[in-house]
Structures are given as structure tokens and as C-alpha cells.
Amino acid sequence: xxxxxxxxxxxxxxxxxxxxxxxxxxxxxxxxxxxxxxxxxxxxxxxxxxxxxxxxxxxxxxxxxxxxxxxxxxxxxxxxxxxxxxxxxxxxxxxxxxxxxxxxxxxxxxxxxxxxxxxxxxxxxxxxxxxxxxxxxxxxxxxxxxxxxxxxxxxxxxxxxxxxxxxxxxxxxxxxxxxxxxxxxxxxxxxxxxxxxxxxxxxxxxxxxxxxxxxxxxxxxxxxxxxxxxxxxxxxxxxxxxxxxxxxxxxxxxxxxxxxxxxxxxxxxxxxxxxxxxxxxxxxxxxxxxxxxxxxxxxxxxxxxxxxxxxxxxxxxxxxxxxxxxxxxxxxxxxxxxxxxxxxxxxxxxxxxxxxxxxxxxxxxxxxxxxxxxxxxxxxxxxxxxxxxxxxxxxxxxxxxxxxxxxxxxxxxxxxxxxxxxxxxxxxxxxxxxxxxxxxxxxxxxxxxxxxxxxxxxxxxxxxxxxxxxxxxxxxx
Numbered sequence: 427x428x429x430x431x432x433x434x435x436x437x438x439x440x441x442x443x444x445x446x447x448x449x450x451x452x453x454x455x456x457x458x459x460x461x462x463x464x465x466x467x468x469x470x471x472x473x474x475x476x477x478x479x480x481x482x483x484x485x486x487x488x489x490x491x492x493x494x495x496x497x498x499x500x501x502x503x504x505x506x507x508x509x510x511x512x513x514x515x516x517x518x519x520x521x522x523x524x525x526x527x528x529x530x531x532x533x534x535x536x537x538x539x540x541x542x543x544x545x546x547x548x549x550x551x552x553x554x555x556x557x558x559x560x561x562x563x564x565x566x567x568x569x570x571x572x573x574x575x576x577x578x579x580x581x582x583x584x585x586x587x588x589x590x591x592x593x594x595x596x597x598x599x600x601x602x603x604x605x606x607x608x609x610x611x612x613x614x615x616x617x618x619x620x621x622x623x624x625x626x627x628x629x630x631x632x633x634x635x636x637x638x639x640x641x642x643x644x645x646x647x648x649x650x651x652x653x654x655x656x657x658x659x660x661x662x663x664x665x666x667x668x669x670x671x672x673x674x675x676x677x678x679x680x681x682x683x684x685x686x687x688x689x690x691x692x693x694x695x696x697x698x699x700x701x702x703x704x705x706x707x708x709x710x711x712x713x714x715x716x717x718x719x720x721x722x723x724x725x726x727x728x729x730x731x732x733x734x735x736x737x738x739x740x741x742x743x744x745x746x747x748x749x750x751x752x753x754x755x756x757x758x759x760x761x762x763x764x765x766x767x768x769x770x771x772x773x774x775x776x777x778x779x780x781x782x783x784x785x786x787x788x789x790x791x792x793x794x795x796x797x798x799x800x801x802x803x804x805x806x807x808x809x810x811x812x813x814x815x816x817x818x819x820x821x822x823x824x825x826x827x828x829x830x831x832x833x834x835x836x837x838x839x840x841x842x843x844x845x846x847x848x849x850x851x852x853x854x855x856x857x858x859x860x861x862x863x864x865x866x867x868x869x870x871x872x873x874x875x876x877x878x879x880x881x882x883x884x885x886x887x888x889x890x891x892x893x894x895x896x897x898x899x900x901x902x903x
Contacts, residue, residue: 572722683711
């Protein structure tokens, strides 16, 4: 039994440039296969085709065919498709339809036409398998990105599909959670015979779980599968793949900070009845880079929400000499936020305008020149006339960062800015952000689960744990 792609050519628009050009590959059900390669080479598009979502929902299959266990997945009804193949998107929010974890699982199983009497057992078994039984009654909006990823895994586990396709399954989770999920996927494969194909730019989480690595490059898939751990770090880096345990660059001498741009004093946050943060105190200086680490659900995004005024808090937060709680309107350019979900911040019709419009205060000619430079640096120039919503998740992330850095702001908060990026684009994003720090003297604070990224670029590393915020000793400031 296999998942086979034969000479597939696919484009998102009728007369547009193909994303996939005569692609052929075969994935065996008795292996866990990780498909990797540089951003933009068509990995996610291929996954959607293999799941039967494309071309039904969008795009044009100009040639070739996809066969899953000998049948065409796009010809199945949704319930039939769920029996054969389940898929986890890069952004789990795009899959959720209901308000709570329990209702989401019930909705999935009802659509799968599971008899009502079997639903409670299937649901509880999936939650227990994924280690998230405690989240059953929680609203999806109250969960962290990593917790939502685990909920989506529970959904596809409950469906009991024969194949499982995963698009960047560890993009929003910490190292511990990633290891747990990888182990559960291995169990699904071994105990239930589920075929697994995963798209990922990072291989470290798969070292103990996957059977083979397949590399996609320039729209083609290497017919040879490589055993996990057999590829050299230098070869991986050349292909644009994140290298396990390797820094992105040699850390530079620490930047000397200027005046304090942002300060927290005894900040406490409670959501519902759950305490998230307790008496946090910290100071962040202009001209420096700060990295925020912590397990999924520890409160990193919630803290950013408190700073930007979307989450209530106790204590005091000051930016640029202003108390954020006391002042209703802050000066323009004081705070900027790149959200974990970039779709939340798009306001214009084209990729070009997302950057160009924010630069118009500098004059039309300079705005045009700068917008082109920024889009080229982020490998987005060729997509400038498209809607931001037509980009891949990784491309949307780069656009979200690019659009915010076009503004002049004093404090820039970036929530997982390198989410779902390959090594080259990860470096390009951070180098661009650091350049803003050095040229404009702004204060950059970014959250990440990638310790190597923090070690490579941050002057100060902070950890959120147990509702507290700790400065890592030995950081560069």
C-alpha cells in the first residue's frame, strides 16, 4: 500500500506559473517519511494534493494523477476521505470549527459518521493518547499554539484514518512537546499501522521517529530516501534545512543598550481563573535583541498581549516613558507586534501594498524602492501582485515580519517570527530584524522555541516558567 504521485503539474491560477511541474514520488505506508527542502519548493501544496483537498478547493491540476492505495483521493466524499487520510495543517486554527476542545472532537467524529454511542470513548481515548485530557472542557481560544497543535493531533487520531499527512507539526510547540508528539506519531504508526508523511524544515524532532528523509528541490523530489541521521550537517545546510544543534551564526559581541524602552513591574495576568503570570519584573533596552523562551502554554503570547493592550493585567507596564495602562492612546510608532498568526494583521489586497502602504510617509519613490528591497530580501517579490491570503503559511509569516519592520517603532514584539521557515529564510528574517535594531536603535523582543536561534542572535535570553520570568545567566548583556 502506497501514496503515489505521478507526473503532477499544479498551479494556483489558470494561466499562472506551476508550483509543481511533473512531480513524481511514491511513499510507502510501512515507513514514516519526512519530506524536507527549502521554503517555496511546493511541499505543502503536494501534501494538500495527496490529501484530496486540492484541486477540489482551489487550483488547477494540469496533468498527472495522485493515487492513495490505488484510488484518487479528490474523488472521495469528505467522510470517505477521512476514513483514508487525515491532515494536520501548519496553522491548526484553519481547521477548527467549534468553541471547545470537546465540541471540536465531537464535530469531527460526527462528520466521520461515527455512531453516537462510540463518540465519547473515541474522544476520550484520543485525548488520553495525546496527553491532553485536562484540556477537554477548555475553549480553543484560550489555548496556546502548541496546545492547539496537540488538539488537532487528537482530532486526527480520533478519526482513525489509514494515512496521516502533517504540515510542520512542530512549528508551534516547545522541544519537550515536540518530542512527545513525535513519540505518539511513532506509536500510531507501529501499533495501528498508520502511514505517515510529514513536511518539516527541522529534522531534530524526527531522529527517533522517522524511517526516511526525502528531499524536495526546485519542484522535484529526490527518488532516493535517506535514513534518518545519515545526512551530514553541511549537506543539510546547503539544502536550506535547519541543522539539529547548529547555530545559525557565530554570536557577535554584545550590543550596548541605550535607554530603557520597555519595563515590567510586578505584572500579573489571570485568564478566567487560571493564573498565567505572577509579579513579572524586567527591563528591555533600546538597541538590543531579547529572546523569550518557554514551554507551549507558559504565557509568552499572553505577555505580548498584555504589553499591546489586548490582555488585562495587574502591575505596571511602561514603554517610552508612558504607562500603558493609564494612557488610552499611545504615540504612533511606539509599539509594533508581529502576531503568531500573520493573517490577523493583513489589511491590504496585495503583498506589495502590505509593505508599500506603510512606507508612504517617506514619499512615493522611496516607498516603492524600499518596498521592492524588503520583498526581495524576503523572497516575496514574485508574489507582489497576489493577495496575502494566497501565500503559504511560511510566506505569510515572512510578509507579516516585513510589513511591521517597514514601520518605525520603538519596541518591536515578534511572536514566533521564524515559524515554519527553512534555514535560509530563518537567517534572512533575523538578520533583517537585527539590522532594524542596529540602524534604528529599536528594542526587539521575539519569542521562539528554537534555542539555537536565541543563542545565535539575542543579547539577552529570558525564560517563562511557572508564571515567572527569568533572565538567563550568561547571556550577552
